[in-house]
Amino acid sequence: MARKSFFKRITLWRYLFLTACFITVIGNPFANYYWDVNFIQGWFQSIGIGNLWVVSPLEGLESILTAKFFYMPSLVGMVIPVTLAFLMGRVFCSWMCPVEFLSLLTDKVLGLIPKWGNSLKYRKDLVRFAKYTLWFALVAELMVTMVIGYPMFVWWSPPGLVGRETMFYVFYKHVTVEIFIVIFVLLLNLITRRMFCRYFCPLGAILALIGKRRQLVIEYDASKCVGCKICDKRCPMGISPSVGESQSVYCWNCAECVDVCPTSALNFVWRDRGFITLPKGSKQGSAV
Amino acid sequence: MEKERKTDRREFLKVTLGAFIGGALFSSCSLSDLKNPKTMVKSPIKTNVLRPPGAVPEEHFAQKCIRCGRCGEVCPYHCIKYFDVKTGGVFSGTPYVDVMEKPCYLCMKCVYVCPTGSLVPCAKEEVRMGVAVINRQICVTWQQDKTGLMCKTCFNVCPFSGVAIKIDHDFRPYIIEENCTGCGICAYSCIADTYPENNGKKAISIQPIKWKKIKQIKLEDIKKS
Numbered sequence: 307m308a309r310k311s312f313f314k315r316i317t318l319w320r321y322l323f324l325t326a327c328f329i330t331v332i333g334n335p336f337a338n339y340y341w342d343v344n345f346i347q348g349w350f351q352s353i354g355i356g357n358l359w360v361v362s363p364l365e366g367l368e369s370i371l372t373a374k375f376f377y378m379p380s381l382v383g384m385v386i387p388v389t390l391a392f393l394m395g396r397v398f399c400s401w402m403c404p405v406e407f408l409s410l411l412t413d414k415v416l417g418l419i420p421k422w423g424n425s426l427k428y429r430k431d432l433v434r435f436a437k438y439t440l441w442f443a444l445v446a447e448l449m450v451t452m453v454i455g456y457p458m459f460v461w462w463s464p465p466g467l468v469g470r471e472t473m474f475y476v477f478y479k480h481v482t483v484e485i486f487i488v489i490f491v492l493l494l495n496l497i498t499r500r501m502f503c504r505y506f507c508p509l510g511a512i513l514a515l516i517g518k519r520r521q522l523v524i525e526y527d528a529s530k531c532v533g534c535k536i537c538d539k540r541c542p543m544g545i546s547p548s549v550g551e552s553q554s555v556y557c558w559n560c561a562e563c564v565d566v567c568p569t570s571a572l573n574f575v576w577r578d579r580g581f582i583t584l585p586k587g588s589k590q591g592s593a594v
Numbered sequence: 595m596e597k598e599r600k601t602d603r604r605e606f607l608k609v610t611l612g613a614f615i616g617g618a619l620f621s622s623c624s625l626s627d628l629k630n631p632k633t634m635v636k637s638p639i640k641t642n643v644l645r646p647p648g649a650v651p652e653e654h655f656a657q658k659c660i661r662c663g664r665c666g667e668v669c670p671y672h673c674i675k676y677f678d679v680k681t682g683g684v685f686s687g688t689p690y691v692d693v694m695e696k697p698c699y700l701c702m703k704c705v706y707v708c709p710t711g712s713l714v715p716c717a718k719e720e721v722r723m724g725v726a727v728i729n730r731q732i733c734v735t736w737q738q739d740k741t742g743l744m745c746k747t748c749f750n751v752c753p754f755s756g757v758a759i760k761i762d763h764d765f766r767p768y769i770i771e772e773n774c775t776g777c778g779i780c781a782y783s784c785i786a787d788t789y790p791e792n793n794g795k796k797a798i799s800i801q802p803i804k805w806k807k808i809k810q811i812k813l814e815d816i817k818k819s
């Protein structure tokens with residue numbers, strides 16, 4: 307099937323893109339420190355590429371909430387990620403986040419172990435919570451932030467920590483204790499695949515929230531489905547595309563199911579033919 | 595499918611509303627307003643350990659800064675360092691300059707990359723990282739009767755020499771506090787620690803401005819605008 311191999315390339319692109327993003331974030335401190343190349347600064351809390359500034363929505367929001375002060379560049383910096391999430395959902399998570407890269411990497415490395423490697427790689431999820439645990443994570447995060455009065459996620463966000471620890475290592479030749487947060491998040495993967503991303507990442511939650519009415523979704527064509535459920539097994543987020551859950555808010559558009567489906571019953575589509583239309587009968591619009 | 599979407603939406607409304615109501619409640623009485631900064635969380639900013647140029651007042655700094663590290667990555671002298679959770683607590687990840695290790699050379703690169711306005715773009719002369727204080731008991735020039743030395747190092751290295759630091763008729767240096775940026779170049783370069791009787795102490799230290807009342811702090815004005 308020619309169509310399938312094309313989509314296979316999309317999954318491959320995801321891996322390549324993830325790797326490229328990871329290398330950028332990891333390599334950047336080296337460029338800054340050893341070669342004085344300052345074109346790119348920062349990591350996924352805020353990254354500056356020349357004059358293009360990108361600010362992560364959750365961290366930016368926390369900063370505004372705690373300081374009660376609007377700063378234009380940080381609002382402008384949030385436009386790109388918010389637009390991206392609005393149109394394509396959690397693509398940051400599945401296509402850019404260094405934690406996802408490391409999770410994938412550990413998956414692949416574990417898969418190399420001959421005996422129980424394969425059973426580790428796509429093993430059953432040992433612990434499952436209700437999917438909406440994610441929202442509690444977001445609410446709890448914002449609550450704690452506002453009670454303490456200091457932004458919290460900025461210092462423990464695993465995607466940010468990957469960049470920060472590298473920078474610490476390059477600039478000051480030591481790493482800080484926060485690196486255990488990243489290790490812990492990766493260890494959680496052994497219990498349930500992408501456990502942290504599924505249930506506990508407030509950044510993932512806010513991106514999902516923004517992308518609730520996203521345009522890019524994975525469409526499930528029931529007439530083509532032969533009920534093999536390979537996609538359910540493959541989905542890193544524990545969603546069941548085989549019952550149409552791929553359009554739910556919890557899907558992060560990673561295309562693993564699209565790639566694995568033998569009958570091409572799952573495909574990326576632009577919802578509503580690519581036009582942004584409001585849900586029928588909704589008066590409040592898509593403000594949520 | 596349609597039904598599922600609806601429950602989905604209701605769940606969303608609940609969650610979002612919950613977040614916003616809770617947020618509004620809590621942010622109106624957040625601990626940072628109530629707390630006594632000395633007892634709750636102590637800022638790690640102290641003598642010679644200062645925020646980078648253009649920093650908003652310390653009470654707000656850790657609230658605004660999103661610990662993105664861009665200021666440190668752009669600093670050509672690598673003088674910006676970051677607190678970790680052990681040294682900084684809730685201030686962990688925020689930048690500082692330890693002037694005794696490496697002073698700030700006021701190249702003003704860091705202030706232009708800060709995405710949150712924690713470091714506010716300003717001119718070199720407007721920087722108020724702290725204020726230099728000369729310990730006249732230790733300065734070899736102030737003690738010239740005893741030491742027989744007449745050192746002008748601090749005067750020579752100051753980027754605003756003659757403005758921020760002046761020399762009196764006995765060639766003794768003194769600081770004009772309103773004009774000192776607190777960059778720490780003088781403290782870093784002070785040679786008093788090489789004089790045997792000083793036991794390795796420098797004659798200049800940089801005090802954070804909150805400890806030192808200065809009539810005119812221009813950064814306050816910038817922040818309000």
Ligand code: SF4
Pocket residue numbers: 398399400403404405406464465502503504507508509510511
């Ligand atoms: S959920 Fe969080 S940790 Fe997981 S991929 Fe998304 S941003 Fe990264």
Ligand code: SF4
Pocket residue numbers: 646647668669670671672673674691697698699700701702703704705
């Ligand atoms: S002004 Fe220049 S030397 Fe000083 S802290 Fe900023 S980047 Fe470093």
Ligand code: SF4
Pocket residue numbers: 658659660661662663664665666687688689707708709710711712713
């Ligand atoms: S650039 Fe600004 S927000 Fe980023 S770490 Fe430095 S002071 Fe904080």
Ligand code: SF4
Pocket residue numbers: 725726751752753754755758759769773774775776777778779780781800
């Ligand atoms: S007196 Fe010292 S701290 Fe003040 S501006 Fe001059 S060199 Fe910098």
Ligand code: SF4
Pocket residue numbers: 728732733734735736745746747748749767783784785786797798
């Ligand atoms: S460099 Fe130090 S010892 Fe020399 S004049 Fe200045 S304060 Fe005194």
